[in-house]
Amino acid sequence: MTGQSKWELGVHLGGTAYQGDLNPNDYPSTESIGWTTGLFVRNNLSPTWALRGNLLYGNWQGTDANATDDIGKLARNFSFQNRLTEASLLLEWDPFGKSRFRKGDYNFNTRITPYTFLGIGAGFYKIENQYPDISKEAVLEDISADIAASNGKTSLAMPFGLGLKIDLSKRTTLALEGGLHYGFNDLIDGVSASGNPETNDWYWHAGTNLSIRFGKKDSDGDGIPDQLDACKLVPGPESARGCPDRDGDGVEDAEDVCPDLAGLMEFSGCPDTDKDGIMDPMDGCPLIYGYEDTNGCPDRDNDCVIDSLDTCPDVAGLTLYDGCPDTDLDGVPDPDDACPDERGLPENGGCPLLDTDCDGIIDDLDACPTIPDTLGFTGCPDLDADGIIDSLDLCPEVPGVDSMNGCPVIGKVEQELLSEAQREVRFKTGSADLLNSSKLILDKVVELMQAYPNYQLNLVGYTDDVGRASSNQSLSKRRAKACYDYLIEQEIKPERLTYEGLGESNPIGNNKTAVGREMNRRVEFNLVTEQ
Numbered sequence: 001m002t003g004q005s006k007w008e009l010g011v012h013l014g015g016t017a018y019q020g021d022l023n024p025n026d027y028p029s030t031e032s033i034g035w036t037t038g039l040f041v042r043n044n045l046s047p048t049w050a051l052r053g054n055l056l057y058g059n060w061q062g063t064d065a066n067a068t069d070d071i072g073k074l075a076r077n078f079s080f081q082n083r084l085t086e087a088s089l090l091l092e093w094d095p096f097g098k099s100r101f102r103k104g105d106y107n108f109n110t111r112i113t114p115y116t117f118l119g120i121g122a123g124f125y126k127i128e129n130q131y132p133d134i135s136k137e138a139v140l141e142d143i144s145a146d147i148a149a150s151n152g153k154t155s156l157a158m159p160f161g162l163g164l165k166i167d168l169s170k171r172t173t174l175a176l177e178g179g180l181h182y183g184f185n186d187l188i189d190g191v192s193a194s195g196n197p198e199t200n201d202w203y204w205h206a207g208t209n210l211s212i213r214f215g216k217k218d219s220d221g222d223g224i225p226d227q228l229d230a231c232k233l234v235p236g237p238e239s240a241r242g243c244p245d246r247d248g249d250g251v252e253d254a255e256d257v258c259p260d261l262a263g264l265m266e267f268s269g270c271p272d273t274d275k276d277g278i279m280d281p282m283d284g285c286p287l288i289y290g291y292e293d294t295n296g297c298p299d300r301d302n303d304c305v306i307d308s309l310d311t312c313p314d315v316a317g318l319t320l321y322d323g324c325p326d327t328d329l330d331g332v333p334d335p336d337d338a339c340p341d342e343r344g345l346p347e348n349g350g351c352p353l354l355d356t357d358c359d360g361i362i363d364d365l366d367a368c369p370t371i372p373d374t375l376g377f378t379g380c381p382d383l384d385a386d387g388i389i390d391s392l393d394l395c396p397e398v399p400g401v402d403s404m405n406g407c408p409v410i411g412k413v414e415q416e417l418l419s420e421a422q423r424e425v426r427f428k429t430g431s432a433d434l435l436n437s438s439k440l441i442l443d444k445v446v447e448l449m450q451a452y453p454n455y456q457l458n459l460v461g462y463t464d465d466v467g468r469a470s471s472n473q474s475l476s477k478r479r480a481k482a483c484y485d486y487l488i489e490q491e492i493k494p495e496r497l498t499y500e501g502l503g504e505s506n507p508i509g510n511n512k513t514a515v516g517r518e519m520n521r522r523v524e525f526n527l528v529t530e531q
Contacts, residue, residue, distance in 0.1 A: 005044065005171075005213035005214055006043060006044055006214075007041065007042070007043060007044075007213070007214045008041065008042040008044070008173070008211040008212065008213050008214065009039075009040075009041050009042075009211065009212055009214065010039070010040050010041075010042065010173075010209050010210055010211030010212065011037070011038070011039055011040075011209070011210055011211075012036065012037060012038035012039070012040060012054075012056065012207055012208070012209050013036070013037055013207050013208055014035070014036045014177075014205055014206050014207015014208060015033050015034065015035055015036060015205065015206055015207060016033070016034050016035070016036045016058045016059075016060065016084075016203055016204065016205040016206075017029065017030070017032045017033045017034070017060065017203060017204060018032050018060045018062065018082075018188055018189065018201060018202070018203035019201065019202050019203065019204075020062070020186070020188055020189040020191070020195075020199075020201035020202075021078075021186070021189055021191040021192070021195030021196050021201070022062035022063060022064060022078055022079065022080055022189045022191060022195070023062055023066075023189075028203070028204055029062070029066060031061075031062070031063070031066045032060055032061060032062045034058055034059040034060045034061065035058060035059065036056055036057065036058035036205050036207060037056075037057050037058070038054060038055055038056040038057060039054075039055045040052055040053060040054045040055065040209065040211070041053045042092070042211065046097075047094070047097035047098045047100060047101055048093060048094050048095060048096075048097040048098060049091070049092065049093060049094075050091075050092040050094070051089065051090070051091060051092075052089070052090040052091075052092055052117070052119075053087075053088075053089055053090075054086070054087065054088045054089075054090060054119075054121065054159075055085075055086075055087050056084070056085070056086045056087075056088070056205070057083075057084065057085050057086075058083075058084045058205070059081065059082060059083045059084065060080075060081070060082045060084070060188070060189075060203065061079070061080065061081045061082070062079065062080055062189055063077075063078070063079035063080075064076050064077045064078050064079065065077060065079070076132075077132050078129065078130070078131060078132075078191055078195070079129070079130045080127060080128065080129045080130070080189045080190045080191065081127070081128045082125055082126065082127045082128075082188060082189065082190070083125075083126045084123055084124070084125060084203075085123070085124040086121050086122065086123040086124070086157060086159075086181070087121055087122055087124075088119050088120065088121025088122070088157065088159050089119050089120060089121065090117045090118065090119030090159065091117065091118055091119060092115055092116070092117045093115060093116050093117070094113055094114075094115040094165065095113075095114070095115075096111070096113040096114070097113060097115075099111050099113065100113075100167070108170045110167035110168070110169065110170070111165075111167055112164065112165065112166050112167070113164070113165050114162065114163070114164050114165075115162070115163050115164075115165055115175075116160075116161070116162050116163070117159070117160065117161060117162075117163065117177075117179065118158075118159075118160040119158070119159050119160070120156065120157075120158055121156070121157045121158075121159055121181075122154060122155070122156060122157065123154070123155050123156075123157045123181075123183065123188075124153075124154050125153045125154075125155070125187070125188065127153065127187070127188075127189070127190040128190075129146075129147070129189075129190040129191070131143055142193040143193075145192075145193045146187065146190055146191055146192050146193050146195075147190070153185070153187055155183055155184060155185045155187070155188075156183075156184045157181045157182065157183050157184070158181070158182045158184075159179050159180070159181045159182075160179055160180060160182075161177065161178050161179020161180060161204075162177070162178060162179070163175050163176060163177035163178070163179075163209075164176045164177075170213070171212055171213045172210070172211070172212055172213075173209075173210075173211050173213070174208060174209070174210055175208065175209040175210075175211070176208055177206065177207065177208070177209055178204065178205070178206035178207075179204065179205060179206075180202060180203075180204045181202060181203050181204065181205065182200070182202045183200055183201050183202050183203070184200065185200060185201065186199065186200050186201055187201070188201035188202075188203065189201060224241075224242040228241075228242065229241070229242030230242050230243050230252070231243035231244065231252070245259075246259050246260055247259060247260055247261055247262040247263070247269070248262055249261075249262040249263050249264070249265075249269055250265060251263065251265055251268065251269030255268065255269065256268065256269030256270075257269055257270050257279075257281065258270035258271065258279075258280070258281065261280070263279070263280075267279040271286075273286050273287055274286060274287055274288055274289045274290070274296075275289065276289045276290050276291070276296055277292075278290070278292060278296040282296065283295070283296030283297075284296050284297045284306070285297035285298065285306070285308060288307075288308075290306070294306050299313075300313050300314055301313060301314055301315055301316040301317070301323070302316060303316040303317050303318070303319075303323055304319065305317070305319055305322065305323035309322065309323065310322065310323030310324075311323055311324050311333075311335060312324035312325065312333075312334070312335065315334075317333070317334075318333075321333035327340050327341055328340060328341055328342055328343045328344070328350070329343065330343040330344050330345070330346070330350055331346055332344070332346050332349070332350035336349070336350065337349065337350030337351075338350050338351045339351035339352065354369075356369045358372060368380035368381065368389070395407035395408065395454045395529075398454075407452075407454050407455065407529050410452070410455075410527055414448055414451075414452075414527070417444055417445070417448055418445070418448075418525045418526075418527060420441060420444075421441050421442065421444070421445050421523075421525045422522050422523065422524050422525060423522070424437070424438065424441045425438040425441060425442065425483060425522075425523050426438050426521075427479055427482070430475075431475075432475065432478035432479045432481070432482045433482070434482055434483070434486065439486065442483065442486050442487065442490075443490070445457070445487065445525060446487060446490040446492060448527070449487070449492050449496065450492075452527065454529065455496075455527050455528065455529060456496050456497070456498070456527070456528050456529070457487070457492075457496060457497050457498075457525060457526070457527055457528075458497075458498050458499075458500075458525075458526040458528060459480045459481075459483050459484055459497065459498065459499040459500075459523055459524070459525060459526075460480060460499070460500055460501075460502060460523065460524045460526065461475075461476035461477055461478075461479040461480030461499070461500070461501040461502065461522075461523045461524075462476050462501075462502055462503065462504070462505070462506060462507075462520055462521070462522050462523075462524070463475055463476045463503055463504050463520065463521055464504060464507070464511050464516075464517035464518075464520040464521055465504040465507070465511045465517075465520075466511075466517065469503055469504060470503075472503040472504045473501055473502070473503030473504075474501070474503075475501070475503075476501030476502060476503050476504075477499070477500060477501025478501070479501070479523055480499040480500060480501050480523055481499050483499070483523050483525075484497050484498075484499040504520070507519075507520045508520060508522075
């Protein structure tokens, strides 16, 4: 509460209405509405609780003439006016009041918050009643009793209600408030014995309250009283004793080494981001935990080369080699040394000049350092001397060419045989049954496969475009498989064969002519090297 103004003074303006014997309804009637003014003083016990002293002045009126549905009251035709002065003490509860001081006791934040109140008070009434000519002696006695009882009447009242506070500024608040006042008597309207003495009267009020807070002198308007403000003429937060603190770290700018970066008091307002005990401006590695002897930077291998500059941060090394070791002491640091445990030559990548297979090609340049190359090409053997080393040569015992992966080029006669097989292999109409004449040419294909043991044969079936595409695709695949099955029967290994059906795609003839359609009904035989 050190920063909240303890006292407030305010005024009230509103309306009031009463409920009693001369109101024709069971609720306050609009015909009885009067005006109210008042003064109040509030003592803020805490951000959420306050005591309020209220002085309220107002007036009411009421008449039986408004009871249009009650013949008895119309005949009675009583009326009254009452000028009220009420003094009360209220306890207010503002459940969200702390939000006005969310950033500290001295930092007032304007808010809109609801509140409730309950209290006790005393009402002073000045009643003026009008009675028609009454001839009944009993009624006259009741009226006389009411007049005697209500003259100079003072009565207890219990006000309670709700309100909404709207902060217009740090000093000024507007409140919208409404409440009920229960009177512990039946004479607010001056009618009791002559009316309904069984029910007490009550009234309500609603209106606006405007209040001004009073507090200690605050020259710079930062919410901190001058007597507690280290910088009385310059606004600042509570955490910096009322002095400017741009970074909000509680260290005033005049003493803050890092005034634009939130930091710690022990580091004169500078941060220690990596929490290594070294403030960021003095830390060579402010984002990574380090040690004082390495200027705040880490050095995992303790070789006096900080990790950010250490090429080998997990292995102790030498500054000369950016923190990397040279295990064999050959002048080549281990990461660059192809032979880190064997002393060698810098020009040889740190390795000695070795020729393990004694083929005249040193191991560093020898693709096969343990197998001699008798031809002196790449260091690897080439049994068929075709320039393709055996490990990459699919036909290592037969000279070949690069385009065929070391295998010989298929001759013109063999190519013509595959073309002949494509033309001559035929099937029964609409089926995948081979004609006997087709088996003769397939036997020649078997001989070709035996002559080229390193080649693979791909079988691809096609059809013309007569019929449904899905049926044609299925038929083309079954015809390719029929050739595949026949070749396997002739002891060609399955791993050397593949087959597929592509239906009516890739026509080589015109499907609009009989000759073209016959050309399109085919199985292609493609001899390729194994991959």
